[in-house]
Amino acid sequence: MSDASAGDEAGVEPTDAERTGSDPVLSLSNVDSGYGEVQVLDDLSMDLNAGEIVCLVGPNGAGKSTVLKTAFGMLTPWEGTVEYHGRDIGGMAPEDIVREGIGYVPQTDNVFGSLTIEENLRMGGVARNDDLDEVIGRLYDRFPIIDEKRGAKARTLSGGQRQVLAFARALVMEPDVLLIDEPSAGLAPNTADDVFEDVQAVNDMDTAILMVEQNVTKGLGISDWGYVLDQGTVRFDGTPDTLLNDEEVSQLYLGG
Amino acid sequence: MSVIELAANGVVYSSIIVLASIGLSLIYSIAGFANFAHGDTMTVGAYATLVAFGLIGGVGFTILGVPLGFFAAVGVGIAAAAVVAVVTQRMVYDALDVGSIGLLITSIGIAFIYRALIQMGFGADTVRYDIPSLRPIESLQQYGVLITAHDLATVLSAALLVTGLHVLLQHTDLGRKMRAMADNPDLARVSGIRTYRVKLWSWVIGAGLAGAGGAFLGLFNQLSPRMGFNLLLVVFAAVILGGIGSVYGAVLGGFLIGMIVEMTPLLSRVGVPIGIEYAEAVAFLIMVAILLVRPTGIAGDTAEGGGV
Numbered sequence: 001m002s003d004a005s006a007g008d009e010a011g012v013e014p015t016d017a018e019r020t021g022s023d024p025v026l027s028l029s030n031v032d033s034g035y036g037e038v039q040v041l042d043d044l045s046m047d048l049n050a051g052e053i054v055c056l057v058g059p060n061g062a063g064k065s066t067v068l069k070t071a072f073g074m075l076t077p078w079e080g081t082v083e084y085h086g087r088d089i090g091g092m093a094p095e096d097i098v099r100e101g102i103g104y105v106p107q108t109d110n111v112f113g114s115l116t117i118e119e120n121l122r123m124g125g126v127a128r129n130d131d132l133d134e135v136i137g138r139l140y141d142r143f144p145i146i147d148e149k150r151g152a153k154a155r156t157l158s159g160g161q162r163q164v165l166a167f168a169r170a171l172v173m174e175p176d177v178l179l180i181d182e183p184s185a186g187l188a189p190n191t192a193d194d195v196f197e198d199v200q201a202v203n204d205m206d207t208a209i210l211m212v213e214q215n216v217t218k219g220l221g222i223s224d225w226g227y228v229l230d231q232g233t234v235r236f237d238g239t240p241d242t243l244l245n246d247e248e249v250s251q252l253y254l255g256g
Numbered sequence: 257m258s259v260i261e262l263a264a265n266g267v268v269y270s271s272i273i274v275l276a277s278i279g280l281s282l283i284y285s286i287a288g289f290a291n292f293a294h295g296d297t298m299t300v301g302a303y304a305t306l307v308a309f310g311l312i313g314g315v316g317f318t319i320l321g322v323p324l325g326f327f328a329a330v331g332v333g334i335a336a337a338a339v340v341a342v343v344t345q346r347m348v349y350d351a352l353d354v355g356s357i358g359l360l361i362t363s364i365g366i367a368f369i370y371r372a373l374i375q376m377g378f379g380a381d382t383v384r385y386d387i388p389s390l391r392p393i394e395s396l397q398q399y400g401v402l403i404t405a406h407d408l409a410t411v412l413s414a415a416l417l418v419t420g421l422h423v424l425l426q427h428t429d430l431g432r433k434m435r436a437m438a439d440n441p442d443l444a445r446v447s448g449i450r451t452y453r454v455k456l457w458s459w460v461i462g463a464g465l466a467g468a469g470g471a472f473l474g475l476f477n478q479l480s481p482r483m484g485f486n487l488l489l490v491v492f493a494a495v496i497l498g499g500i501g502s503v504y505g506a507v508l509g510g511f512l513i514g515m516i517v518e519m520t521p522l523l524s525r526v527g528v529p530i531g532i533e534y535a536e537a538v539a540f541l542i543m544v545a546i547l548l549v550r551p552t553g554i555a556g557d558t559a560e561g562g563g564v
């Protein structure tokens with residue numbers, strides 16, 4: 001139920017209005033999903049192409065986190081399919097999906113507080129067969145913030161450091177798709193900027209990213225494509241510029 | 257009895273409580289419920305040790321007055337308790353979809369079943385291992401310590417097992433996974449941990465340690481079908497005192513509760529006329545007092561994400 005025409009009228013350059021990639025690594029098609037008896041997602045479809053950052057926005061309770069949980073096997077779709085490289089992974093267990101090459105950074109409780117930074121990273125790599133130390137070493141190089149604190153318990157980290165560790169834990173598997181739920185939630189503006197830079201850096205490592213974000217301007221700002229979710233289904237999708245400039249979208253969903 | 261003698265007895269009794277407490281806490285944190293069959297799992301370990309020792313025999317020489325064959329029999333007791341717990345987990349707890357309260361109540365039923373089966377097989381009377389009782393170690397008597405070589409063997413074995421568990425938790429892959437699961441089960445799955453397997457291992461380790469505790473409890477006293485159940489409340493007190501879900505808390509709580517129980521006679525010496533028969537009540541009172549000050553227990557997490 002995307003509304004492409006709304007975007008076209010916003011007068012954005014035509015090159016931006018087109019989605020560049022067309023090589024979906026992750027596709028949800030006509031997905032219904034929810035908790036117990038309660039349906040949350042309703043006929044939801046969206047794609048993530050290789051190399052993209054895709055941002056999922058929408059009001060509280062729209063079902064954004066539920067999309068990620070369904071894509072990652074924490075919930076089984078009631079209807080529709082979740083395809084990863086064209087293969088249906090709907091309802092596969094998270095511990096198996098990790099082994100397929102998808103990573104997930106939850107919205108809350110996304111580090112093991114009572115484990116050290118090093119141990120958190122090792123947990124991120126339980127499904128790796130080889131090169132664990134090497135990969136962890138590279139992650140320390142990339143994220144010096146956590147390198148300095150290898151032996152510290154994760155619960156002693158600041159919010160921003162914790163978010164970095166949460167990314168790094170998911171990256172130990174070197175996923176080609178990363179699902180991130182509200183990376184900037186609860187962070188000071190400067191720290192949030194750092195986190196968005198990290199998201200871009202991860203994307204530069206050839207990882208396609210599907211990200212939920214409340215901070216619409218910044219989230220869409222680093223993204224290639226955006227979806228606006230409301231009541232469990234996609235109301236609009238388009239390039240970030242299109243969505244940010246669309247009157248209806250911003251009035252209804254982006255806080256004016 | 258002198259303070260030092262009571263303290264020495266306390267250490268012996270504590271060793272047994274600690275072995276039982278660890279498993280109760282571990283299973284609580286990883287399987288997610290308070291297992292009321294844990295005391296009777298100790299009994300299973302004790303009787304399996306009895307049977308195995310009967311079959312194996314002494315095997316020549318002794319260590320601290322304990323025949324070598326007995327240590328092998330304790331190994332069998334540990335294995336039997338672990339197997340019984342794993343079978344129960346797979347056939348009963350795992351098959352039920354009843355939440356943690358439902359599982360708790362189920363485990364009370366399981367406890368009755370274990371006890372009834374043991375009573376049917378071995379009778380309700382007390383039995384003893386076929387190991388001659390020892391007199392207290394003479395060289396320690398001059399310090400007022402009256403403990404036997406068997407007591408010493410119990411303490412050393414418990415220390416060995418607790419150290420082994422510590423090494424496992426801190427320095428092995430399985431141990432890290434267990435700690436991760438106790439901390440955050442959802443994130444554990446998200447990270448790729450096969451949580452079902454880790455859960456089974458927690459049952460193996462928790463029940464195995466309870467089995468060892470039961471085996472040594474049989475050496476300390478004697479065996480009876482109610483031996484483990486009789487200890488269960490004290491073990492719960494230890495685990496709650498230490499901070500339920502924390503293995504290290506359970507060690508500390510088990511030690512403290514064991515010491516308090518054995519040191520109760522001191523009270524009458526300072527003018528508080530409370531006999532040894534109220535020792536457990538005193539332990540509970542002290543537990544309640546500590547919990548009033550520190551509701552999460554000594555090593556319990558006050559904020560988020562508990563560890564093991």
Ligand SMILES: Nc1ncnc2c1ncn2[C@@H]1O[C@H](COP(=O)(O)OP(=O)(O)OP(=O)(O)O)[C@@H](O)[C@H]1O
Binds near residue numbers: 038060066
């Ligand atoms: N574990 C759960 N059990 C039952 N209902 C749930 C559960 N988690 C979420 N819901 C419900 O599903 C709906 C969608 O929740 P979801 O977490 O996906 O929203 P969201 O868009 O991520 O919101 P937010 O911006 O607040 O994170 C909400 O109505 C919520 O109450």
Ligand SMILES: [Mg+2]
Binds near residue numbers: 064107181
């Ligand atoms: Mg959410």
